[in-house]
Structures are given as C-alpha cells and as structure tokens.
Amino acid sequence: xxxxALVYLGLASATLAGAYLYxxxxxxxxxxxxxxxxxxxxxxxxxxxxxxxxxxxxxxxxVPKGQRIQFLVYSxxxxxxxxxxxxxxxxxxxxxxxxITLKANTAGTHTIELDLAGTTIGAIEVLAN
Numbered sequence: 001x002x003x004x005a006l007v008y009l010g011l012a013s014a015t016l017a018g019a020y021l022y023x024x025x026x027x028x029x030x031x032x033x034x035x036x037x038x039x040x041x042x043x044x045x046x047x048x049x050x051x052x053x054x055x056x057x058x059x060x061x062x063v064p065k066g067q068r069i070q071f072l073v074y075s076x077x078x079x080x081x082x083x084x085x086x087x088x089x090x091x092x093x094x095x096x097x098x099x100i101t102l103k104a105n106t107a108g109t110h111t112i113e114l115d116l117a118g119t120t121i122g123a124i125e126v127l128a129n
Contacts, residue, residue: 047121059123078116
C-alpha cells in the first residue's frame with residue numbers, strides 16, 4: 001500500500017472516531033418510562049459524562065422495590081459511579097461505555113454520584129411495594 005493511501009486511511013479513521021465521540025457527548029435520550037413489565041426487555045437509557053458533568057442535565061428514575069435497573073454510561077474520564085443506599089460502586093473506564101446493572105432492593109431515594117469528580121448526576125427512587 002502506498003504512503004498516500006495510508007495517510008487517507010488514517011484521516012478517515014480519525015474523522016470517524018471524532019464523529020462518534022461528538023455524537024456520544026451530544027446525545028439527549030429521554031428517560032424510559034416504567035411499563036410495569038418487571039425485567040422485560042426495554043431500550044436502555046444512555047448517559048454521557050464529559051469532564052465530570054452529565055451532558056443531559058440530571059438523571060432520575062422511579063422503580064418498584066426488587067426491580068433490576070439498567071442503563072448505559074459513557075465517560076470521557078476514568079471515574080467510579082456510586083449509588084448511595086444501594087451499596088453500589090461501579091468503575092467507569094475513560095472513553096468507554098459501561099453497562100450499569102443494579103437491583104433496587106432498598107426503598108427510598110438514592111443519589112448517584114461520581115467519585116473522583118464529586119458530582120451528583122441524579123437519583124434512583126425505589127418505591128416500597
């Protein structure tokens with residue numbers, strides 16, 4: 001392969017990677033309503049964290065006690081997601097999307113925080129049965 005083709009291939013790869021990261025940081029997905037179907041398949045909400053701040057405002061979800069909670073989190077920096085009251089600490093590798101899976105086993109409102117950034121990004125409200 002000649003030098004010119006390698007340069008064009010490198011530029012195309014960099015452009016696609018930049019476009020992907022831009023889309024990840026500007027995505028504004030509405031919250032998924034509770035359909036009352038328990039653990040039935042649903043589209044997962046996707047959160048994007050850039051420089052320690054949630055790009056979509058704040059995240060809030062209501063679930064009945066005992067339900068499984070899943071959502072995706074993209075972070076451009078390495079950090080940990082902490083959910084107070086549910087004893088959850090999930091590592092967030094930098095520049096990766098992480099699937100978060102929690103069991104809502106304690107009733108109440110539980111704040112979601114970023115450990116290193118110290119930012120509160122939302123809450124999970126677990127309703128008593």
